[in-house]
Amino acid sequence: DVVMTQTPVSLSVSLGGQVSISCRSSQSLVHNNGNTYLSWYLQKPGQSPQLLIYKVSNRFSGISDRFSGSGSGTDFTLKISRVEPDDLGVYYCGQGTQYPPYTFGAGTKLELK
Amino acid sequence: EVQLVESGGGLVQPGRSLKLSCAASGFTFSNYYMAWVRQAPKKGLEWVATISTSGSRTYYPDSVKGRFTISRDNAKSSLYLQMNSLKSEDTATYYCARQYTYFDYWGQGVMVTVSS
Numbered sequence: 736d737v738v739m740t741q742t743p744v745s746l747s748v749s750l751g752g753q754v755s756i757s758c759r760s761s762q763s764l765v766h767n768n769g770n771t772y773l774s775w776y777l778q779k780p781g782q783s784p785q786l787l788i789y790k791v792s793n794r795f796s797g798i799s800d801r802f803s804g805s806g807s808g809t810d811f812t813l814k815i816s817r818v819e820p821d822d823l824g825v826y827y828c829g830q831g832t833q834y835p836p837y838t839f840g841a842g843t844k845l846e847l848k
Numbered sequence: 849e850v851q852l853v854e855s856g857g858g859l860v861q862p863g864r865s866l867k868l869s870c871a872a873s874g875f876t877f878s879n880y881y882m883a884w885v886r887q888a889p890k891k892g893l894e895w896v897a898t899i900s901t902s903g904s905r906t907y908y909p910d911s912v913k914g915r916f917t918i919s920r921d922n923a924k925s926s927l928y929l930q931m932n933s934l935k936s937e938d939t940a941t942y943y944c945a946r947q948y949t950y951f952d953y954w955g956q957g958v959m960v961t962v963s964s
Contacts, residue, residue, distance in 0.1 A: 770949075772949040772950065774949075783954040784893060784943070785954065786950060786951060789948070789952070829893070832949070834907075834949070835907040835908070835909065836907075837895040838895070839892055839894070
């Protein structure tokens with residue numbers, strides 16, 4: 736199974752600041768068809784997870800351009816710029832390339848400084 | 849608007865069974881793979897099961913294989929998860945989700961507690 740490792744475990748940020756979250760996979764996430772199925776989710780306090788980014792860098796419908804995804808192979812990054820209060824919560828990466836099983840990272844908690 | 853509404857959770861004793869349901873609306877249910885994802889208290893996300901559009905193909909991780917069964921009724925736009933031989937480690941919030949190679953819409957979740 737592909738292991739997804741997220742760093743850091745938690746992150747403190749000032750409103751208006753910028754943060755980056757790293758996600759590394761134990762195997763390449765490049766599918767035989769050339770696509771890379773790495774996605775990012777945010778779970779706000781008391782809510783269900785929501786999709787932010789799919790296929791490394793594609794923002795889901797309605798997601799602000801303050802969120803950007805990048806990376807390739809086994810190394811991926813989520814960047815959040817001009818952090819707002821509504822961005823706080825736990826961020827998860829997930830892979831659908833080496834599936835089943837679909838695997839998630841352990842999460843990165845974004846808090847206010 | 850896509851909506852996924854889970855039901856059927858509750859407190860159940862170890863070894864017993866429980867069936868979760870998910871009512872879908874706002875999209876053509878029969879065109880999409882569907883999945884269940886769970887989250888143990890204060891823990892991360894764990895994929896539990898996926899079913900193809902027709903229901904002919906199902907997928908499970910080893911942790912639930914042989915105990916859980918995912919099914920669907922396209923005529924009712926409904927997804928199900930039959931959970932047998934429940935263990936304490938199955939205690940979690942269970943989310944119904946629409947699936948591509950990612951999960952784009954999630955329900956609000958339903959809590960399942962396995963305890964004597």
